[in-house]
Amino acid sequence: MHPEQQYLDLMARLLNEGDPRGDRTGVGTRSLFGQVLRFDLSRGTPVFTTKKVAWKHAAKEMLWFLRGDTNIRSLLEGSPRVTIWSDWPYQRYCRETGDSIEMREFEERILTDDDFAQAWGDLGPVYGKQWRRWLASDGREIDQVETALDLLKHDPNSRRIIVEGWNVGELDQMTLPPCHKTYQFWVSGEGRLSLMLTQRSADVLLGVPFNCVGASVFLHLMAAKAGLDVGELVWCGADVHLYQNHVEQAAIQIARTPTPWPSLVYSGGDLAWEAIGLEHFELLNYDPAPAIPAPVAV
Incomplete structure (x- = not known):
């Protein structure tokens, strides 16, 4: 089975079984709780092919987070x-x-x-601030990304290789609290780096494709900097939802057949986070179906 079929099946379940719920935006959703997708990045990158994904936009956003910019x-x-x-x-x-x-x-x-x-x-203390400058109670700023990278290099068996965005004490200062909130890394005995991404809230049609690209970029960068091979991306969604004004678009996408996944290549080595740009990435053999326009619920 093509790995993208997991994503299409999830959208189909939302259409057929999703619980009708109100939400912050007022648009309304069909929701399921607690869903998991698994992708082996050594066999291709989850840049979905059943509609064109603006992967450079998603990669640029991830690099923005990793620089600590807000x-x-x-x-x-x-x-x-x-x-x-x-x-x-x-x-x-x-x-x-x-x-x-x-x-x-x-x-x-x-x-x-x-x-x-x-x-x-x-935007206030959103992702980049929490990842690179989490403020401790004693006034120290903690660089979670560099801490995680140091653990990958020197204690790869640690169960604490985590980058967390959900800072309860600063949520009310954020323009939008983090949806993709927790990134946890795991190293196999063969030296393959895997990443579990946990999302508290997941917009399946528009958000999840971006989140999978961003997480793939993060995984490739941490693997390159730590001297490891890429392994699995495990995506976990808590409130996984399809907006009511995305139903027609989801039906169109579900009817399409995936093509082989592309390969993401990173060439920047151990450059500083601030020096890494889109020019250090190449996406090979991406052959998607046309984009499916859909409104963003704000």
Whole structure:
């Protein structure tokens, strides 16, 4: 069975068995609780083929997290222009100022006006801050990513190789609390590095494809830096849901047949996190079906 079939089967179960639920956005979902997908990255990267996934956008977002950045400015800079985080600061700006500025103009001001970007482009202590600068009770800043990497190199049997985003004391300061919240690494006796990603909340149509690409990038980078081979990506979703305005798109995707998965190649070696860019990645033999447009629930 093609490994992507797990994902398609999950969407089919949501359509047929999902529990109708209200949600924060007001859109409504069909939800299942506690779902698992397993992908062996040595046999291909889970960049889903039954619709085109903007993998460079997802990779750029992951590199943004790993640099410890929390401002949308660097996501908007260069190519591709990543706008998936723009809705939240844009809405806050419009709400708090009463300005009826268009989204594109808001993003341009973020790019060109330093003071505006500092005031309105920051998302609070979201992923990057927690991963690279978790604030301890004694005032120390803990770099969880470097701590995990050190354990992979010097204590690979540890059961504590974890990068955690759910900082209860700072949730109310975050634009959006972390959905993909916990990353735990595991090294086999053969030197294969596997990663379990746990999501508290999983938007199956739009979010999960991005999350799988991002986690794959993270796994490749940690493996390269630790001198290990890539192993499995184990994806675990708690509240796994399909938005009611994604039902038609899900039905289209489920009817499609997956093609062979591509291979992600990383060439940056042990570069510093701040120096790693999209130019250090190549996706080989990606042959997806056309994209399926769908609205984002904010």
